[in-house]
Amino acid sequence: MKLTRAACAALLALMTVLLSGAGAQAAQTAGTIEQVTGFGTNPGALKMYRYIPEGLPQGAPVVVVLHGCSQNATTFGTQSGWTQLADRWKFSVVLPEQVSTNHAGLCFNWYETADMARGQGEPASIKQMTDRQIADTGADRSRVYVTGLSAGGGMTSVMMATYPDVYKAGGIVAGLPYGCSQAAGNMPYMCMFQGAPQTPEQWGNRVRAAYPGYNGPWPTLSVYHGTADWTVRPVNMSDLVEQWTNVHGTDQAADLSDTVAGYPHQVYRNGSGAAVVETYSITSMGHGQPVDPGTGTTRCGTAGAYVLDTNICAAHRMGQTWGLG
Numbered sequence: 001m002k003l004t005r006a007a008c009a010a011l012l013a014l015m016t017v018l019l020s021g022a023g024a025q026a027a028q029t030a031g032t033i034e035q036v037t038g039f040g041t042n043p044g045a046l047k048m049y050r051y052i053p054e055g056l057p058q059g060a061p062v063v064v065v066l067h068g069c070s071q072n073a074t075t076f077g078t079q080s081g082w083t084q085l086a087d088r089w090k091f092s093v094v095l096p097e098q099v100s101t102n103h104a105g106l107c108f109n110w111y112e113t114a115d116m117a118r119g120q121g122e123p124a125s126i127k128q129m130t131d132r133q134i135a136d137t138g139a140d141r142s143r144v145y146v147t148g149l150s151a152g153g154g155m156t157s158v159m160m161a162t163y164p165d166v167y168k169a170g171g172i173v174a175g176l177p178y179g180c181s182q183a184a185g186n187m188p189y190m191c192m193f194q195g196a197p198q199t200p201e202q203w204g205n206r207v208r209a210a211y212p213g214y215n216g217p218w219p220t221l222s223v224y225h226g227t228a229d230w231t232v233r234p235v236n237m238s239d240l241v242e243q244w245t246n247v248h249g250t251d252q253a254a255d256l257s258d259t260v261a262g263y264p265h266q267v268y269r270n271g272s273g274a275a276v277v278e279t280y281s282i283t284s285m286g287h288g289q290p291v292d293p294g295t296g297t298t299r300c301g302t303a304g305a306y307v308l309d310t311n312i313c314a315a316h317r318m319g320q321t322w323g324l325g
Helices: 006-017 073-079 082-090 123-139 152-163 188-194 202-211 237-249 312-323
Strands: 032-038 049-051 063-066 093-095 144-149 169-173 221-226 256-260 263-269 275-282 290-292 307-308
Touching: 032 073, 032 202, 049 082, 049 123, 063 082, 063 123, 063 152, 073 082, 073 093, 073 123, 073 290, 082 093, 082 312, 093 123, 123 144, 123 256, 123 307, 123 312, 144 152, 144 221, 144 312, 152 169, 188 237, 202 237, 221 237, 221 290, 221 312, 275 312, 290 312
Parallel strands: 063 093, 063 144, 144 169, 169 221, 221 275, 290 307
Antiparallel strands: 032 049, 049 093, 256 263, 263 275
16 A cells, blocks of 8 residues: 555644653652753754753763653653663663654654754754763763654664764664665655565665764664554564664574563574664554553553553663663
């Protein structure tokens, strides 16, 4: 099925409605989320918020957390569990926020050519926020990470591709591969619903072209996707695996297949045996961020609109993979 541009516009409006209402009460944190202004030239005209836990040491990691459509930085950063984990493990959090003048649905523009290139648009603004956070907190530049949900997951792909020299790893939840819309004929909803007809090499070439001349190291990737996601179909997780295994020079055959918290989990390793891509297939979950509310050491997050209680907290699992806690 080929979608017309008019149909794409209508579906974009539908997605905005589906992702609205994410303002449910969030979990308590010890510190305060604050807005930061004057963090750079801000070519993407985004807002910057951040969370710095009490007692943050010098040389701590930074995690950049990108919300989904119709969400806001403060609520998503808290409900997803990232600010809670920042208190627990002592890292700081950068929370970019989209504005309605950029996108009526408050989606990051992961599919717009002007917002997919290094040194311009929304990616440049997020990079400037990251630099400001590193400078203000004395963070470890070698331990900077980026993650996001849905459109924020799409922008996470953009940040990994355009600034692989900045972000050590990325975590994409219900998101899409870099260049997906262009691969689908500049039809973002085509790739959301059907994926795009690309070989692993073609997917990898899209990443390599985002920063010409860069030869690594490349960010590692963790992907979480619900098997019942009808907003961004699970084929996008498969396409992400093809894209980033190719970038890392390895094949698309999983080297480890097991279950974590009852969910299928796969790990793809490079020639040196290092894990470079991992996936979590969240059985029966729809479109949203997996959380596991509660007080246990592996639990985090607060359920809300498109923040779903699945007995696994994606933020906690990513943080463990990244060595944060």
